[in-house]
Amino acid sequence: MAGVQDQLEIKFRLTDGSDIGPRTFPAATSVATLKESILAQWPKEKDNGPRTVKDVKLISAGKILENSRTVGECQSPLCDIPGGVTTMHVVVQPTSIEKEKKATSQPRQNKCVCVIL
Numbered sequence: 001m002a003g004v005q006d007q008l009e010i011k012f013r014l015t016d017g018s019d020i021g022p023r024t025f026p027a028a029t030s031v032a033t034l035k036e037s038i039l040a041q042w043p044k045e046k047d048n049g050p051r052t053v054k055d056v057k058l059i060s061a062g063k064i065l066e067n068s069r070t071v072g073e074c075q076s077p078l079c080d081i082p083g084g085v086t087t088m089h090v091v092v093q094p095t096s097i098e099k100e101k102k103a104t105s106q107p108r109q110n111k112c113v114c115v116i117l
Contacts, residue, residue, distance in 0.1 A: 008071055009085045012038055012058075014046070015092070022085045027072030031058060031065045038090060050092045059089040 006028070011021035020041050025034065035053040042049045050056045058065045065074050065088075075086070 006072075008075065010034070010071070011085055011087055012090045013087050014090050016046075018043070019087075020090075025071055027070065027075070029071045030067065031069050031071070031074065032067040034058060034071065034088075035067070048092060048094075055092055055094070057091040057093060059091065060086065 006026055007024050008027055009022045009024050011019050011023075012034075013019055020038060020043075023037070025037075032053055035056045035058065038056055038058075039050060039053065053067070060074055063074070
């Protein structure tokens, strides 16, 4: 019976409202492993998918999950129903290279505005 409680059923909700999963993971699974699973299962037809684990943020019960923690450590006793499916929200952040491209492609214009009252 303890083996059943050590398994968590998790689905991942993407920003467009679609889901990946649900799948069953051991409670000892790290958040980084969950992110790798999301990368492997990411729908190919979706634009702007994550390229690396660092591009993915997982949110559960309003908290951003750290890569080094396990699923069991992140489990909220108030939100999770035994035997139920836990929904984690997936946020994809653009890589720093894309941010740098946007910054360099748009020249900065220094403007000074003075207001005399």
